[in-house]
Amino acid sequence: MEKRELICIQCPMGCPLTVTVHDDGKVTVEGNTCPRGAAYGEKEVTHPTRTVTSTVVLEGGEIARVSVKTASDIPKEKIFDVMAEISRTKRRAPVTLGDIIIKDVAGTGVDVIATKSVPAK
Amino acid sequence: MEYHDIVIIGGGPAGLAAAVSAYDAGCRDVLILERDDRLGGILNQCIHNGFGLHTFKEELTGPEYAERYIEQVKERGIPYKLRSIVADISPEREVLYINSEEGAVTVKAGAVVLAMGCRERPRGALGLPGYRPAGIFTAGTAQRLMNIEGYLVGREVVILGSGDIGLIMARRMTLEGAKVKVVAELMPYSGGLKRNIVQCLDDYGIPLKLSHTVTKIHGKERVTGITISAVDENRRPIPGTEEFYSCDTLLLSCGLLPENELSKSAGVELDRVTGGPEVNDRLETSVPGVFACGNVLHVHDLVDYVSEEASRAGARAAEYASRGEDDGHAYTKLTGRGGVRYTVPQRIDTSKMDERVTVRFRVADVYRGRSIALYYDGKVIKKQKKRVMAPGEMEQIVLTKDSFEGLGVDEITIAVED
Ligand SMILES: Cc1cc2nc3c(=O)[nH]c(=O)nc-3n(C[C@H](O)[C@H](O)[C@H](O)COP(=O)(O)OP(=O)(O)OC[C@H]3O[C@@H](n4cnc5c(N)ncnc54)[C@H](O)[C@@H]3O)c2cc1C
Ligand code: SF4
Numbered sequence: 432m433e434k435r436e437l438i439c440i441q442c443p444m445g446c447p448l449t450v451t452v453h454d455d456g457k458v459t460v461e462g463n464t465c466p467r468g469a470a471y472g473e474k475e476v477t478h479p480t481r482t483v484t485s486t487v488v489l490e491g492g493e494i495a496r497v498s499v500k501t502a503s504d505i506p507k508e509k510i511f512d513v514m515a516e517i518s519r520t521k522r523r524a525p526v527t528l529g530d531i532i533i534k535d536v537a538g539t540g541v542d543v544i545a546t547k548s549v550p551a552k
Numbered sequence: 553m554e555y556h557d558i559v560i561i562g563g564g565p566a567g568l569a570a571a572v573s574a575y576d577a578g579c580r581d582v583l584i585l586e587r588d589d590r591l592g593g594i595l596n597q598c599i600h601n602g603f604g605l606h607t608f609k610e611e612l613t614g615p616e617y618a619e620r621y622i623e624q625v626k627e628r629g630i631p632y633k634l635r636s637i638v639a640d641i642s643p644e645r646e647v648l649y650i651n652s653e654e655g656a657v658t659v660k661a662g663a664v665v666l667a668m669g670c671r672e673r674p675r676g677a678l679g680l681p682g683y684r685p686a687g688i689f690t691a692g693t694a695q696r697l698m699n700i701e702g703y704l705v706g707r708e709v710v711i712l713g714s715g716d717i718g719l720i721m722a723r724r725m726t727l728e729g730a731k732v733k734v735v736a737e738l739m740p741y742s743g744g745l746k747r748n749i750v751q752c753l754d755d756y757g758i759p760l761k762l763s764h765t766v767t768k769i770h771g772k773e774r775v776t777g778i779t780i781s782a783v784d785e786n787r788r789p790i791p792g793t794e795e796f797y798s799c800d801t802l803l804l805s806c807g808l809l810p811e812n813e814l815s816k817s818a819g820v821e822l823d824r825v826t827g828g829p830e831v832n833d834r835l836e837t838s839v840p841g842v843f844a845c846g847n848v849l850h851v852h853d854l855v856d857y858v859s860e861e862a863s864r865a866g867a868r869a870a871e872y873a874s875r876g877e878d879d880g881h882a883y884t885k886l887t888g889r890g891g892v893r894y895t896v897p898q899r900i901d902t903s904k905m906d907e908r909v910t911v912r913f914r915v916a917d918v919y920r921g922r923s924i925a926l927y928y929d930g931k932v933i934k935k936q937k938k939r940v941m942a943p944g945e946m947e948q949i950v951l952t953k954d955s956f957e958g959l960g961v962d963e964i965t966i967a968v969e970d
């Protein structure tokens with residue numbers, strides 16, 4: 432049996448979790464306020480994931496960058512691969528919130544989408 | 553002079569939520585004044601996720617969260633003026649704003665909602681020694697430069713202060729290819745949310761040095777390095793503990809201050825601890841008909857609480873605008889004691905209050921396994937056990953109207969206890 436003390440990062444409440452990996456491989460989570468915390472605790476000790484947020488260069492827009500995010504979380508070890516592809520990407524305004532900016536980023540099966548609407552200048 | 557039932561100063565999440573709830577409470581004459589060129593406030597530059605889980609049951613980025621409220625404002629057809637800075641508010645609720653189309657205009661408001669947010673503690677207030685080379689930014693300025701304007705502000709970075717913006721920027725700059733060498737925090741605990749330490753520093757192996765401060769900035773034209781030192785319990789640098797880090801950029805994340813120049817001109821009394829207005833349970837300041845919510849009232853870490861607080865302020869402002877002053881309030885003072893630094897609200901009308909009033913506060917130190925105790929006139933009413941409390945995280949306790957039934961309470965106290 433192995434016990435790990437974690438902080439749930441699913442929301443800014445930051446609940447302190449105690450995650451126990453039992454000898455039979457079963458995982459139990461205590462200290463969470465909501466079900467998301469239990470899911471996070473279990474995932475964090477088996478295959479950790481993160482949502483990546485960044486910006487993409489925007490041409491001809493009211494502002495120079497449009498903010499983006501991965502539409503869902505991606506494996507933690509893929510963060511820098513995802514960032515490399517985001518950094519190479521350019522887009523022309525206008526952009527509407529929710530637009531797909533990169534399909535299947537870095538082979539994760541997850542899209543990168545716009546989190547802001549920016550009209551053309 | 554033009555008249556509006558409600559004038560809202562600031563179009564960030566607080567101003568937007570106040571406008572929507574005032575409208576929904578039946579007020580059809582609301583005006584939002586915003587100095588920036590878009591609505592949404594600080595959220596426009598907070599591109600990270602972590603907003604709105606409590607309000608929308610999903611995790612949004614700052615701009616997405618703002619957009620939801622902007623939509624609600626637009627759906628209701630609530631008018632707003634951008635690039636319009638409010639320069640003065642009188643105690644009679646005359647609001648002076650300036651923009652390039654109209655010049656200087658004064659409008660009379662039935663009720664005013666203060667929602668101006670907060671600003672960062674500037675470098676000057678920190679008293680850092682050395683020259684003034686280029687490469688020193690407040691973390692929020694760096695965030696705007698990167699996320700809105702698209703500049704990478706530096707390649708090798710030291711961050712002073714572990715407030716949330718500093719932590720978020722440590723990750724942001726790392727992802728953009730910069731090397732963040734260390735985050736130094738003067739206090740023995742972090743000022744930021746625990747989740748941000750985990751996902752912004754620990755994930756990337758960025759060291760956090762508690763009880764450390766910057767003691768020297770090297771470089772004349774541009775920063776070339778930083779010396780940090782450990783500090784003793786009186787926060788004085790300990791000689792012999794100096795460590796040098798070469799870097800081209802220093803980010804300062806040393807706290808936020810509510811933006812209350814305007815509140816002062818309106819004659820609003822400020823709380824010495826929060827730096828924001830003193831308010832009653834209706835979020836009304838010491839000036840009748842002037843309400844406050846969001847970061848201008850006290851600095852929040854969760855935008856969900858900002859929106860919730862602002863909805864209450866908006867509804868109460870609508871009530872005031874339609875009914876005018878209802879005198880005959882008797883207030884009981886709320887105070888923090890033994891580790892509770894302040895409370896918002898600071899006073900409460902126990903006979904006319906809502907059924908439930910949420911009181912928010914911050915504690916002075918990190919406490920483990922202690923309780924929050926509520927006292928009426930020295931008599932303990934309830935105790936809530938807490939696993940951990942920290943200055944970086946706002947706490948709350950709910951007061952119910954029926955708990956005051958038949959008691960003439962003179963003083964309400966909240967304290968941290970064993
Ligand atoms: C960097 C950072 C990271 C954060 N991260 C999170 C997070 O992960 N999760 C979360 O839930 N919360 C987070 N927060 C907290 C949350 O975003 C804020 O608490 C919230 O935005 C405050 O809203 P507000 O409307 O009070 O202030 P603001 O958003 O600052 O809005 C105030 C508005 O008033 C305007 N204004 C000011 N003075 C005047 C004037 N004189 N005339 C006209 N207009 C004026 C300003 O231009 C601005 O638009 C973060 C905050 C910051 C700063
Ligand atoms: S357990 Fe639930 S409430 Fe607690 S931090 Fe995680 S998501 Fe937030």
